[in-house]
Amino acid sequence: MNVKTFDYKVPGGKLLRIHAVFELDKILECKIFGDFFMHPEEAKEGLEAFLLGKTLAEINPELIDNYLLDNQIELYGFASKDLIYVLKQIYENL
Amino acid sequence: MKIYRDTKNKGAVNMAVDEYLMLQSAADNEIIWRFSGPKNCVYLGYFQSAEQELDLAKCYADKIDVIRRQTGGGAVYSDSELTYSVCIPIGHPFLKSLGVRESYEQIIQIIIKGLKQLGIKATFKPLNDILVDGKKISGNAQTRRHGVLLQHGTILMDVDVDKMFSYLNVSDEKLRDKFVKSVKSVVTGINHILDVSLSFQALQEHYIAFLQEEFKAYKPEVLDLTEALKEAASEKFVDKYFSDSWNFKY
Numbered sequence: 001m002n003v004k005t006f007d008y009k010v011p012g013g014k015l016l017r018i019h020a021v022f023e024l025d026k027i028l029e030c031k032i033f034g035d036f037f038m039h040p041e042e043a044k045e046g047l048e049a050f051l052l053g054k055t056l057a058e059i060n061p062e063l064i065d066n067y068l069l070d071n072q073i074e075l076y077g078f079a080s081k082d083l084i085y086v087l088k089q090i091y092e093n094l
Numbered sequence: 095m096k097i098y099r100d101t102k103n104k105g106a107v108n109m110a111v112d113e114y115l116m117l118q119s120a121a122d123n124e125i126i127w128r129f130s131g132p133k134n135c136v137y138l139g140y141f142q143s144a145e146q147e148l149d150l151a152k153c154y155a156d157k158i159d160v161i162r163r164q165t166g167g168g169a170v171y172s173d174s175e176l177t178y179s180v181c182i183p184i185g186h187p188f189l190k191s192l193g194v195r196e197s198y199e200q201i202i203q204i205i206i207k208g209l210k211q212l213g214i215k216a217t218f219k220p221l222n223d224i225l226v227d228g229k230k231i232s233g234n235a236q237t238r239r240h241g242v243l244l245q246h247g248t249i250l251m252d253v254d255v256d257k258m259f260s261y262l263n264v265s266d267e268k269l270r271d272k273f274v275k276s277v278k279s280v281v282t283g284i285n286h287i288l289d290v291s292l293s294f295q296a297l298q299e300h301y302i303a304f305l306q307e308e309f310k311a312y313k314p315e316v317l318d319l320t321e322a323l324k325e326a327a328s329e330k331f332v333d334k335y336f337s338d339s340w341n342f343k344y
Contacts, residue, residue, distance in 0.1 A: 014168075015168075017143075017146070033143050033146065033344060034139075034141055035141070035142060035169075037165075037167065037194070037221070037222075037235070037236070038166060039194060039237070039238060040237075040238070041140045041164065041165075041166065041237060044141060074194060076166075076194060077166075077221070
């Protein structure tokens with residue numbers, strides 16, 4: 001599998017780095033790194049798992065925000081739209 | 095309230111003591127401050143990859159420990175700083191708000207007030223920085239677990255940017271000089287601002303005295319952090335901060 005990486009310094013926020021593998025526009029693998037804050041920290045793996053198997057067409061900020069809200073996850077330094085932006089950058093540069 | 099006077103420690107010991115004091119803070123339902131410093135270590139933010147962020151070969155060659163924090167934020171190396179840690183039980187009346195942004199500011203304003211008493215005019219830059227004349231003098235990070243809010247942060251004293259960033263990977267090595275120059279213009283330390291250089295002990299005693307006055311209502315008790323406590327903390331978290339499976343988990 002060909003893992004692709006994209007780094008994005010969120011304006012006014014933190015660095016968001018994603019490693020992802022796509023099959024067409026479906027996310028097969030996704031690892032999120034960076035100098036942001038997430039409360040609770042252990043929620044990172046759950047968020048990554050939530051994105052797996054979804055296509056870029058399916059993902060939108062509301063979907064991710066609802067997941068964060070349902071699981072009481074707070075992000076500081078990036079937002080759902082930044083996550084989607086980075087995934088799209090990876091996909092478009094495959 | 096307790097205020098612990100600590101020494102410079104190995105990074106793993108500092109992280110273990112922070113988490114140990116969170117448990118103590120929860121059990122006793124009291125605020126605990128600690129002032130310490132790092133010794134030969136690079137701290138990684140919780141969500142950072144050791145391999146991606148650090149020049150690991152240089153870390154190994156220079157016997158620099160790589161230690162992952164339980165808090166987010168960025169990688170940091172400094173051998174001249176005072177580190178503060180504060181544990182506050184969730185629901186403690188001191189915490190005006192449980193909000194992350196608000197609690198960062200509430201704690202950071204205390205650190206800023208301590209700087210002001212040294213004659214240093216500093217400002218809070220959300221989310222987690224303290225600036226003096228537009229330059230960063232302090233980075234801070236927060237987590238909540240065990241029913242306690244932990245915030246820890248640096249108060250930079252002397253800044254050697256070349257050394258500070260020699261252990262960090264810069265995405266394009268050709269840009270390292272430019273990067274270091276740009277960082278030099280945005281980072282500062284207390285001893286670059288004051289006319290007289292402060293020692294680690296002097297800055298620590300300043301903050302301890304300041305907190306004793308600031309938190310008079312909480313009857314602060316000042317204690318030297320014992321070796322026994324460090325050993326107990328290290329033993330309790332030996333599988334965490336002393337293990338590769340934690341420090342190199344990403």
